[in-house]
Amino acid sequence: MDLFANLALGFGVALTPINLLLCLIGALVGTLVGVLPGIGTIATVAMLLPITFGLPPVGALIMLAGIYYGAQYGGSTTSILVNIPGEATSVVTTLDGFQMAKQGRAGPALAIAAIGSFFAGCVATVLIAVLGAPLTKLALAFGPAEYFSLMVLGLIFATVLAKGSILKAIAMIVFGLLLSMVGSDIETGASRMAFNVPELADGLGFATVAMGVFGFAEIIRNLDAGAEMDRDLVQQKITGLMPTKKDLKDSFPAIVRGTILGSILGILPGGGAVIASFAAYTFEKKIAKDPSRFGRGAIEGVAAPESANNAAAQTSFIPLLTLGIPPNAVMALMVGAMTIHGIVPGPQVMQKQPELVWGMIASMWIGNLMLIVINLPLVGIWVRLLRVPYRLMFPSIVIFCAIGIYSINNAPVDVVLAGAFGLLGYWLIKHDFEPAPLLLGMVLGPLMEENLRRALLISRGDWSVFVSRPLSAVLLAIAAGLLVLAILPALRAKRDQVFVESES
Amino acid sequence: MSDTPSEAPVKSILPKWVRGPQDFVGGIALMAIALFALWASSDLQGMHGFSFGAGTVPRMFAVLLLLLGGVIALIGVLNDGPQIGTYAWRGPLFVMLSIVFFALAIRPLGLVVSAFSCFLIAALGSHETKWLEAIIVGACLTLGCALLFPYVLGLPMPMFPRFLIQ
Numbered sequence: 001m002d003l004f005a006n007l008a009l010g011f012g013v014a015l016t017p018i019n020l021l022l023c024l025i026g027a028l029v030g031t032l033v034g035v036l037p038g039i040g041t042i043a044t045v046a047m048l049l050p051i052t053f054g055l056p057p058v059g060a061l062i063m064l065a066g067i068y069y070g071a072q073y074g075g076s077t078t079s080i081l082v083n084i085p086g087e088a089t090s091v092v093t094t095l096d097g098f099q100m101a102k103q104g105r106a107g108p109a110l111a112i113a114a115i116g117s118f119f120a121g122c123v124a125t126v127l128i129a130v131l132g133a134p135l136t137k138l139a140l141a142f143g144p145a146e147y148f149s150l151m152v153l154g155l156i157f158a159t160v161l162a163k164g165s166i167l168k169a170i171a172m173i174v175f176g177l178l179l180s181m182v183g184s185d186i187e188t189g190a191s192r193m194a195f196n197v198p199e200l201a202d203g204l205g206f207a208t209v210a211m212g213v214f215g216f217a218e219i220i221r222n223l224d225a226g227a228e229m230d231r232d233l234v235q236q237k238i239t240g241l242m243p244t245k246k247d248l249k250d251s252f253p254a255i256v257r258g259t260i261l262g263s264i265l266g267i268l269p270g271g272g273a274v275i276a277s278f279a280a281y282t283f284e285k286k287i288a289k290d291p292s293r294f295g296r297g298a299i300e301g302v303a304a305p306e307s308a309n310n311a312a313a314q315t316s317f318i319p320l321l322t323l324g325i326p327p328n329a330v331m332a333l334m335v336g337a338m339t340i341h342g343i344v345p346g347p348q349v350m351q352k353q354p355e356l357v358w359g360m361i362a363s364m365w366i367g368n369l370m371l372i373v374i375n376l377p378l379v380g381i382w383v384r385l386l387r388v389p390y391r392l393m394f395p396s397i398v399i400f401c402a403i404g405i406y407s408i409n410n411a412p413v414d415v416v417l418a419g420a421f422g423l424l425g426y427w428l429i430k431h432d433f434e435p436a437p438l439l440l441g442m443v444l445g446p447l448m449e450e451n452l453r454r455a456l457l458i459s460r461g462d463w464s465v466f467v468s469r470p471l472s473a474v475l476l477a478i479a480a481g482l483l484v485l486a487i488l489p490a491l492r493a494k495r496d497q498v499f500v501e502s503e504s
Numbered sequence: 505m506s507d508t509p510s511e512a513p514v515k516s517i518l519p520k521w522v523r524g525p526q527d528f529v530g531g532i533a534l535m536a537i538a539l540f541a542l543w544a545s546s547d548l549q550g551m552h553g554f555s556f557g558a559g560t561v562p563r564m565f566a567v568l569l570l571l572l573g574g575v576i577a578l579i580g581v582l583n584d585g586p587q588i589g590t591y592a593w594r595g596p597l598f599v600m601l602s603i604v605f606f607a608l609a610i611r612p613l614g615l616v617v618s619a620f621s622c623f624l625i626a627a628l629g630s631h632e633t634k635w636l637e638a639i640i641v642g643a644c645l646t647l648g649c650a651l652l653f654p655y656v657l658g659l660p661m662p663m664f665p666r667f668l669i670q
Contacts, residue, residue, distance in 0.1 A: 167579070168527075171534055171572040178541055178565045185548075185558035192562055193544040216599065223595025223629055391633050392641045395626035398599060399619050399645060402606040403653055407661065412607040419603035426596060430589040431530035449561045461554020 007129050010358030014366055019062050022055065023363050026063035027370040030070020035077045035382060044071035045333050049408075057341040058356050062363040064337055068330060069121075069367040072313060073375060076113045076306055077382050081106055082393070090309070091436070092281040096294060096301030108243035109302050110379045112251050114372050115243075116307035120259040121368030124314035127263050128361050131315075135267075135322045144455035145465050149475035151448050156479040157265075159437060159486070166486050169437045172428075176441020177448065179204055186450055199413040206333070208405055208414045209442060212421025213428065213435040215401045219394050220426045242379075243299070251303035254284055258307035266312030267319065280308035314364055320345055321357055524585020531577025538570035598629030614662040615653070620646040 013019065029051075034044045048067050052060040079090040080097035093113070100109040142150070159169035182193045183203025194200035243251075261283060262276040284304040285294045294301050313330075320331050324345040338345050349357055405418045425435055459465035467473045522528045541562065548559025579585075602625035609618035623642035627633045654661055 167572065167576060168530075171569065171576060174565055174569045174572055175534065175537065178538070178562065178569055181541075181545070181562040181565065187556075188549070188558045190548055190558035192548055192558060193541065195544070216603070220592075220596045220599055223599070224590075224592045389632075391627070391630050392637065394599075394630065395602070395623045395638070395642065396645055398602055398626040399606075399622050399649060402603055402622060403615070403619065403649060403661075406606070406610055407653060410660070412610055415607040415610075416604055419600050419607075422603070423596060423600065426591075427533075430591065431526050431533075432586070433530060445565075452561065453556045457555060 010362030013359030014362035022063040023066040026066025027070040030067035031074045034071035034074020041071040041075045066367045080109045092277045092305040099297035106383045113306040114375045116255040116303045117310040118372045120307035120311035124311040125365040144451040145472045147451040149472040153475045153479040172437040173441035176438040177445040180442045180445025208418045212418040213425030216422025217425025254300035254304040255307045258304035259311045262308030262311030266315030276312035277305035277309040280304040524580040526586045528580025531573045534573030538566045541566040595629045602626035614664040
């Protein structure tokens, strides 16, 4: 069968000693940098991107995949230990993970996160191999109108399951879309809202904005009076590093459910992984016998979202490889990396460079395996990080972030911009606006504009093209349906309850 | 354009009919950002025929944000909502100072000097800081960064002040 031939080809590429080594180094470095608090997945991948430039394309992408998984796991580690979600996907992990850490169960929480991620990774790898080819065929039926509708659907999806007010989430997306407009116009090259600042000519970098609104804003907020108590509590006691039999038994079904949910949602472009982790958490809470345990250190509350986000992170390669749409900020960076190596992601890659695609898919599985091998023994070390007092931790985070941003473009202006976005992020937190949708809007903005313009150009300015093409109409209908469902008061009340309880 | 919303909090100045100040001020600020974006993109070409100009999509998004900001502000007027949270000044001030210092210093003074000073300035942001400890940790961290970023990760950046090297 094709599938096995493809997978064999992939493992043939990925299992060469040099690629194995690259994957191992990537996963290790990714974990080490990702575990630095304040430097999440996006920042880690952005910082480490340059070290892959000198490699051949396959090797570079395999190493990047390793870095990505390492960073993802490193990011969960900081969510659990210091309550700083490195990126949107680990936000839910903080809810129960940090509570577990407070109860001295940081070790089991970290271990379960690694085990759940590994399981999810195995399932998702197979899924990509199975679905990759058929979805590529579907992708060929996609015109600009469909792409645009698909992105609308993705954005709506991201708001529906986000916590808090839907209206505010949508406002944040639009704000992000607006921010993405800064820089040169794709078609005419006109400078837009850049105020003749040369560094803005290329637009605002994701990493700059992400590090500002997540990293710096979080630090500033943690320095507020009242945040201290939470931080100190963690340092008191640490018991048992490995999960008990009961922990494993409790979390296994949650891992399976999270994996299934994550795999499905990950395929949708538009923050699949973010949605997946929120959805998995909500689902676990809904079917739990005693929902009140959630938010107070329930191990399922760590297992389900962590597996879901890893499964989704993996299946989110599908839209990238088949449609060329980066479903989230990290994938957008991957597109950047591919472009540097002269690969344009999209349906052609699958056909023209199969060894590249399948090599990467196989290396994802290997990357996951590496992660569990590297990280289970390291859990003890990470837990010891908790002993570092915050007064020493936060200036260190500031330095790491500053150097990290500077190193991306060697531009001091980027550092100041990130600082400004830090203040913006602090303000957003104070007004209960979520930064995650903002970032998503920023990522999808340029693509949305491009496809919107192209679709209307092809239809000669006829807006009905979005509803007259069946595939596009279906996508928009699903988006509209979701929005209506979300605004229905009954569902909304339930949804709010889920997160209000767990956060208080 | 990102600096506009980080204005000082408006507290208790708001009239009584504003029942949810957090949403009201948030919505107004988003409207301000949208208006700013409309102004900033006003010099760009708009539609000609059915083809989009450079300014069409930015203006579309700005108008959409203006509307959404308006609705959020309206909700703030009509519904009871939380007060605006209190802002601390010490953390933001020193963290920002530290970031700006780093940006200004990295080129002329190099990684070693800027990272170390950046650490100490940021440390001013918390009243829990113990100075001797902060200086020791700052020095170790600077050394770590000086090895990690340029050598291990191979990122090109100046290490020492320019006037010392020449």
